[in-house]
Structure formats: C-alpha cells, structure tokens
Amino acid sequence: MRKVFISITVLLFVLILILPFISIVFGAFQNGVGPVIQAFKRPEAIHALTVTFIITVIVVILNAVIGVILSLEIVRGKWIPKWLHSFINIMIDLPFSVSPVIGGLMIILLFGPTTVLGMFFENIGFKIVFALPGMVMATVFVTFPLMVREIVPVLSELGTSSEEASATLGAGPVRTFFQITLPSIRWAVYYGLVLTIARSVGEFGAVLVVSGNIINQTQTATTLVYQDSVNNNIVAADSVALLLGILSILVLLVLEWMKNRKEGRVYAYRGKKFRKALWSISSGQPSKFSN
Amino acid sequence: MGPSGGGKTSILRMLAGLEKPDAGEIYFNGKLANSLSVQERGIGFVFQNYALFKHMTVFDNIAYGLKVKKTRPAVIKERVHNLINIMGLEGTENKFPDQLSGGQRQRVAFARALAPEPKLLLLDEPFAAIDAKIRKELRVWLRSLINEFGTTTIFVTHDQDEAIEVADEIIIIQKGQVEQQGTPWEIYNQPASAFVASFIGESNKLDAPLSLNGFPELSEYKGPDVQVLIRPEWIEIHSENAPVRPEAGQEGTVRHVHFRGDSWYLEIELLNGIRLFTYQAINQQVYQPGDKVNIFIHRLSVFTPKETRILENRSKVDLMPINL
Numbered sequence: 194m195r196k197v198f199i200s201i202t203v204l205l206f207v208l209i210l211i212l213p214f215i216s217i218v219f220g221a222f223q224n225g226v227g228p229v230i231q232a233f234k235r236p237e238a239i240h241a242l243t244v245t246f247i248i249t250v251i252v253v254i255l256n257a258v259i260g261v262i263l264s265l266e267i268v269r270g271k272w273i274p275k276w277l278h279s280f281i282n283i284m285i286d287l288p289f290s291v292s293p294v295i296g297g298l299m300i301i302l303l304f305g306p307t308t309v310l311g312m313f314f315e316n317i318g319f320k321i322v323f324a325l326p327g328m329v330m331a332t333v334f335v336t337f338p339l340m341v342r343e344i345v346p347v348l349s350e351l352g353t354s355s356e357e358a359s360a361t362l363g364a365g366p367v368r369t370f371f372q373i374t375l376p377s378i379r380w381a382v383y384y385g386l387v388l389t390i391a392r393s394v395g396e397f398g399a400v401l402v403v404s405g406n407i408i409n410q411t412q413t414a415t416t417l418v419y420q421d422s423v424n425n426n427i428v429a430a431d432s433v434a435l436l437l438g439i440l441s442i443l444v445l446l447v448l449e450w451m452k453n454r455k456e457g458r459v460y461a462y463r464g465k466k467f468r469k470a471l472w473s474i475s476s477g478q479p480s481k482f483s484n
Numbered sequence: 485m486g487p488s489g490g491g492k493t494s495i496l497r498m499l500a501g502l503e504k505p506d507a508g509e510i511y512f513n514g515k516l517a518n519s520l521s522v523q524e525r526g527i528g529f530v531f532q533n534y535a536l537f538k539h540m541t542v543f544d545n546i547a548y549g550l551k552v553k554k555t556r557p558a559v560i561k562e563r564v565h566n567l568i569n570i571m572g573l574e575g576t577e578n579k580f581p582d583q584l585s586g587g588q589r590q591r592v593a594f595a596r597a598l599a600p601e602p603k604l605l606l607l608d609e610p611f612a613a614i615d616a617k618i619r620k621e622l623r624v625w626l627r628s629l630i631n632e633f634g635t636t637t638i639f640v641t642h643d644q645d646e647a648i649e650v651a652d653e654i655i656i657i658q659k660g661q662v663e664q665q666g667t668p669w670e671i672y673n674q675p676a677s678a679f680v681a682s683f684i685g686e687s688n689k690l691d692a693p694l695s696l697n698g699f700p701e702l703s704e705y706k707g708p709d710v711q712v713l714i715r716p717e718w719i720e721i722h723s724e725n726a727p728v729r730p731e732a733g734q735e736g737t738v739r740h741v742h743f744r745g746d747s748w749y750l751e752i753e754l755l756n757g758i759r760l761f762t763y764q765a766i767n768q769q770v771y772q773p774g775d776k777v778n779i780f781i782h783r784l785s786v787f788t789p790k791e792t793r794i795l796e797n798r799s800k801v802d803l804m805p806i807n808l
Contacts, residue, residue, distance in 0.1 A: 354535035357502055360522040361529040362549035362600060376539040 214438060220431035232429035233436075240409050241417040241433075247325070248400075248413065249393040252332045256389045259333075260340025261375070261382060267341065268348040285338050296334045297402030300327055323405040328413070331399035336389045343385035347378050384451055391444040394437060485640070485647040486657035487683070492640040495657070496606050499638065501525050512604070527604045528597030528635075532612050534589050536581040542568070542592050543577040549600035567595040570632075586613060587622075598633060605630075605637040611646065623649050644684050648672065656680055674794065678711040678787040687713040687785075688760045695756070696781060698732040698797035711787045718783050719762040721750070723769065724776040732799035733778040736760075738771045752779060 221229050232238060266273070267281060288296060304311045304321040314321050321327045355377060359369040375382075397415040404411035406420065414433055421430035486492055497503040499510060501522035510517045517525060528549075537545050543564055550560045568574060571591040581589055590610060597605060611619045627650055630637050641647055647654050648668045656663040656671065656679075663683075664676040675681035682689065692710035695702055702712070724735065739759065740751035748764040750771060760779070764771065771777065782800070786793045 354531050354533060355537060357522075358529065358531060358535040358537075358596075359548070360502070361500055361525075361527060362596070363523045363552040364548070365523060368552065373537060377537075379539075 217431045217435050217438060220427050221435045224428060228428045229432045232426075232432040235429070237408050237412065238417060238429070238433065241412045241414050244325075244328075244412065245394060245414040248328055248332055249390055251329050252336055252393045253386055253389055255329070255333055256337055256340045257382065257386060260337060260344060260385060261378070263337070264341050264344035264348055264378075265374075268345055269353065285341050288335050288338050293331070293335050293396065293398035293400075294402055297331050297399035300330055300334075300399075300403050304330075322403060323407065323411060325411070327403040328400050328411065331403045332393050332396050335396055335399055336392045339388040339392060340382070340385035343381045343388070344378055347381040351377055380451065384448065387444060387448055387451065391441060391448075394440060394444075485642065485644060485654055486663070488642055490657045491660040492642075492657050493608055496529075496608050496638065496640050499604070500527055500529050500606055502529075525604075526602055527606055528600070528602035530590075530593050530597050530605070530607045530610045532609045534581075534593040534610075536589055536592055536596070538581050541578050541580060542573065542584070545581070545592055546595045546599050548596060553600060563599060564595075567599055570629075571595050587618065590614070594629070598635070602635065605633075605635045607637060607639045609641055610639075611641070611643075619643075619646070626650055648684070656683065658683075674792075675785065676792055678713065681713045681785055681787065685715055687715050688719075689713055690758060694758065696784075697734050698781065698799050699784065699795050700798060701793075701795055702786070705786060705788065707788070709789050712784055713787065714760065714781060714784045716760075716762040718781060719760060720780040720782065721752070721762065721764060721771070722778050722780065723771075724778050726778075732797055733780045736777055736779055738773050738775045738777055741771060741773055752777060754779075 221232075233242075267278075267285075273281070301322050302308070304314065304327060306312070306315065306322060311322060319326065321330070355373050356369050359373045364372070395415065396413075397419065400413055401416050401419070404413070404416065406412055406416045408420070412420070414437060418430050418433045418437070421427075421433065494503060498505045501517075501520060501524075505518070512525070537548065540548070546564045546567055547560050550563060555563075565577075568577060571594065573588060573591055573595065576584060576588060576592075581592070584592065590613075593610070611622055614622060623646055626639075639647075639650060648671075651668055653666065654668055654671050655665045658679060664671055664680045666674075671680060672684055675684065681687055690712040692702070692705040692707065692712060694712065705712075722733070734754050736752040736754040738750055739753045740749075742749050744763070747766060748770065749761065750764055751759055751761045753759050762779075781797055783794060783796045786795060
C-alpha cells in the first residue's frame with residue numbers, strides 16, 4: 194500500500210515539476226542556442242532583468258533592517274498588550290493568505306495617481322505607482338513576513354538572559370545589540386534574506402498590478418516572461434523562465450546548505466521551510482499553459 | 485533560601501538592577517544604589533541557565549567584561565588564562581559553549597562573572613541543573629572559590645542542604661518576607677518559627693495538647709495554634725530492656741522500618757498513639773516492626789504565635805533525681 198502512495202507522489206512530482214521544467218528547456222533551445230542569446234540581448238530583456246535586480250537589492254536591505262527591528266519589538270516590546278499580539282500575528286501572516294494581486298491593488302488604491310497621497314508624492318517628484326517605489330513596496334509587502342517568521346521563533350526561544358548577562362558585565366544597549374543580540378539571530382536573518390531573494394525574483398502578481406508592466410520602464414523579469422508568452426514568443430519566454438528557474442534551484446541549494454549550518458536550532462516551522470521555498474518560486478512564475 | 489516562588493530570585497534581580505523595586509532602597513557600602521543602572525553596579529551575576537554567549541569562544545566569553553572596561557589586551561589575556569587555570573578549564577579556550585559539558589559551562593559562567601572583579605557576586609541557583617552527586621562536590625568547590633576571591637556573594641537556592649553547608653549566613657524568605665536571618669547553626673537549632681523549623685532539616689510535627697515524659701511544660705500549651713516539632717536526631721532509641729533513664733523515656737512499638745543505605749528509617753508508635761520517625765545508624769541495633777522500644781527525647785521545639793521555645797528533657801537537667 195505504501196508503495197502505491199509513494200508512486201503516486203513521485204508521479205505527481207514528475208508531472209507538476211519535472212516535465213514542465215524539461216519542456217521549458219526544450220522550448221528555449223528548440224531553434225538552437227543562438228535565439229536564446231538573442232532573447233537575452235534584447236534591450237527590454239536587459240532592462241527587465243536590471244529592474245528585477247534593483248528591486249531585489251533594495252528589498253533585501255529594507256527587509257534586513259525592518260525585519261530585525263519589527264521582530265525585536267514583537268517578541269520583546271513591553272508596550273504591546275496581550276490582545277494586540279494575536280492581531281499582530283494576523284497582520285504578519287496577511288501577505289501569505291491574501292493574493293499578491295490584492296497587495297498590488299492596495300498600493301494603487303492608496304497611492305494611485307488620483308489619490309491624495311499619490312498626488313502629494315507626485316508633486317514632490319516621487320512617483321510611486323507605475324514606478325520603482327511602488328514595485329519595491331509591493332515586493333516588501335510580500336516578503337517581510339518571511340523575515341519576521343524566521344526571526345521571531347529564534348528570538349522567543351533565546352530569551353533575554355544573554356542580554357541581561359551582557360548588561361551585568363557592564364555593556365551598554367548598543368554594544369549588547371551588536372555583539373550579543375544580532376550575532377545570536379544572524380542565521381535566522383540570513384535564511385530569511387535568502388527566502389526574500391527567492392520571493393522577490395519570483396514575484397509576479399503584485400508587481401504586475403502596481404507597475405503597469407510598461408516595457409523598458411517598469412517591467413520585471415517575471416512580467417517580461419508573461420508578456421513574451423502572451424505574444425507567443427515561446428523561445429524568449431522560455432529562455433528567461435529557464436534563467437529564473439535555474440536561479441531558484443541555486444537559491445534552494447544555498448538554503449539547504451544554510452540549514453545544515455544552523456546547528457539544529459529548534460523552530461516551530463521547521464517542516465514548512467522547504468514547502469515555503471517552493472511556494473515562493475511557484476507562485477511568482479506564470480505558467481505558459483495559462484492565458 | 486526559601487520555597488519556590490517566594491521572591492528569592494526577584495530580590496537578586498533587584499540587587500542587580502535587572503528589575504526595579506516598587507518601594508524600598510538598596511544600599512551598596514552605605515551608598516544608595518537604586519538609581520544605578522545594571523552596568524554601573526559593579527556586580528557579577530551567574531544565571532541559572534548560565535546564559536553563555538553561544539557564538540563566542542570560552543576565552544571571549546570570559547574576556548567580555550574586561551573588554552567592556554577597555555582593559556589592555558595583554559592584561560586581559562593574563563587574567564583570562566589565570567581564571568581558566570583556577571577553574572580547571574585548561575584546553576577549552578577556543579571551544580564554543582555547545583562543545584562543553586554542563587559542568588564546564590557552569591565554570592565558564594563563574595569565570596565570566598568574576599573576570600571584571602565585581603564587588604558583589606550574585607548566584608541564581610547555579611547548581612540547579614547539575615546532578616545531585618556532583619552538586620555535593622561543587623559545594624566544597626564553591627566555598628573554597630569564595631574564600632580565595634573574598635568577594636561578597638549572595639547565593640539563592642531552595643536546597644537547604646546546600647545553604648547550610650555553603651553559607652556564612654542564611655536569610656530565609658517566604659512569600660516575600662524574611663522569616664529568619666542567622667548562621668546555619670542558629671537557623672537549624674534555634675528556628676524562629678514553625679516554618680523555618682520544618683523547612684530546614686526534618687521534623688516530627690505534633691499538635692497540642694500532648695504530654696511526653698520529661699517535658700512537664702507541655703501541659704501549659706493547649707490551644708490550636710501550638711506546633712510541637714521534634715527533630716529525628718533528638719530521638720534516641722533503646723530496646724525496652726535497656727532504657728537509658730526509665731522515668732524519662734517513652735514506651736513505644738516499632739511500626740515501620742526501611743533501609744536507606746547509610747541508615748535505617750524507623751517509625752515508632754507511642755502508647756498515647758503519637759507516631760514519631762527517626763533514623764538509626766547502620767552499625768547499631770536493628771529493629772523490626774513489632775519490637776518494643778523505649779525512646780528518649782532529648783529536646784523539642786514549641787511554636788506559638790507569641791513565642792518560640794526550646795525545651796530540654798527535664799531529666800537531663802536534673803541528673804540526680806532524689807529517690808530516697
């Protein structure tokens with residue numbers, strides 16, 4: 194009986210992951226290597242990949258700072274009453290449960306060209322929607338839970354006794370933060386950042402809505418793939434998709450290596466990490482089978 | 485020392501500055517210390533779970549306090565190595581806490597607290613996570629360590645054997661109140677309340693009114709608030725054929741015996757129904773349930789809300805009863 198279940202699982206795995214990936218490889222190289230290189234040399238492709246890169250870098254930096262500060266406040270903030278804790282937990286899990294498209298829509302509703310905030314920012318020369326800031330915002334919305342959900346369990350488990358020990362030895366809050374607190378959570382931070390990278394590169398829905406997908410301006414690698422597949426440019430679509438796919442696999446390998454490095458810290462979410470990583474890639478990649 | 489939840493750790497943390505008292509003052513060497521921050525108090529703290537810095541080596545852990553004080557690297561090196569030798573941690577300088585045994589981690593915690601030469605050392609149940617057998621060895625080690633360093637040390641524990649063996653002075657805390665403060669001898673032999681008497685050492689607890697041979701004063705105590713405590717070591721057992729002082733002993737029957745390794749545990753029922761427990765050394769006469777014995781109670785304690793009294797067996801005082 195077990196063998197039947199294992200066979201079904203392997204079959205599903207092959208159908209959903211392996212076969213489509215192989216078809217992407219074949220689709221990209223169907224006319225040889227030349228068209229693939231051409232696909233990457235297109236100005237809109239170079240621009241789109243650059244935009245994805247810039248967004249990812251900015252989001253990683255923002256998430257590192259915001260993620261750590263937010264996590265510290267959630268776990269150790271004395272000013273938070275008990276009832277607020279569950280509310281905060283819901284808020285943090287919101288981007289997981291809500292479609293990224295809705296995240297993008299929220300930003301348009303708040304900062305769109307016809308809104309008070311949107312017009313205010315546009316007047317001071319800072320365009321949010323249909324520009325980079327909006328796309329960064331959308332990506333942060335989708336990725337900051339990954340940071341917080343990694344760091345909070347570690348902080349909760351560590352407790353404050355190390356920081357108290359540091360204080361009794363004469364260290365002030367700044368030294369204690371940089372020499373004791375940060376090093377103690379660094380692997381959770383690194384892990385969260387790698388997840389952030391994977392998710393930012395693969396983000397599609399939220400960024401599509403907020404950016405307007407303007408070629409050579411606000412197009413990202415993922416929306417480029419979408420556009421190519423809509424225009425029936427299979428080779429180009431599959432080429433960029435293949436690049437993103439290989440990148441995801443590399444990220445997963447790094448994550449696996451990091452997990453072993455983490456010296457067996459006990460998390461509540463241990464089993465979900467691999468699923469989360471897969472999810473973050475698969476939800477951002479549009480399938481060329483859907484129109 | 486005191487039962488769990490009594491406030492011992494809270495007091496320690498208030499002394500360290502980790503918690504703020506709602507009322508009251510703390511004085512260090514006569515100077516008010518309430519407003520001093522944790523960093524300024526010049527104390528060393530050993531936590532129950534050691535709280536070692538997991539990402540730092542043993543050397544760096546111990547050197548931390550000295551680095552904060554901006555001590556010169558050469559001096560730091562010398563002091564840390566000195567401490568490592570005293571603590572018996574040679575060879576572990578470059579190891580991380582998770583590579584050490586529990587005992588080694590604890591010694592690192594002590595070394596780390598002692599490195600900056602604090603004026604006050606605070607120990608929060610540092611032996612709580614250690615096996616019972618090793619704890620006994622550690623008590624001797626701790627005593628000699630304190631003697632060598634000469635630092636005033638406040639040691640929180642709920643293990644009374646530990647307190648009695650290690651302390652120069654014991655403060656017993658229950659529910660935030662000081663029950664008694666004194667030397668181990670005073671606490672043990674002159675307990676100020678029934679709580680202290682029953683918390684330290686073991687006691688037979690009896691209610692008034694009761695009468696026992698050799699204690700005529702017991703008849704004065706009738707009320708419900710009276711507690712009479714007899715420590716097992718104050719009870720001497722003799723077989724009924726060879727009583728020590730026949731007019732001062734109590735007749736009784738052995739009801740229960742069990743083996744404890746280094747002694748026997750006996751429960752004896754007296755004629756008036758009172759049951760007392762006591763210990764008999766291994767090399768002395770062995771009794772069986774049902775044996776008739778004569779016990780001699782050397783002394784007992786009486787506790788009332790108004791007074792605490794220790795009564796000696798009258799026949800010890802009056803050695804030559806006149807029986808003409």
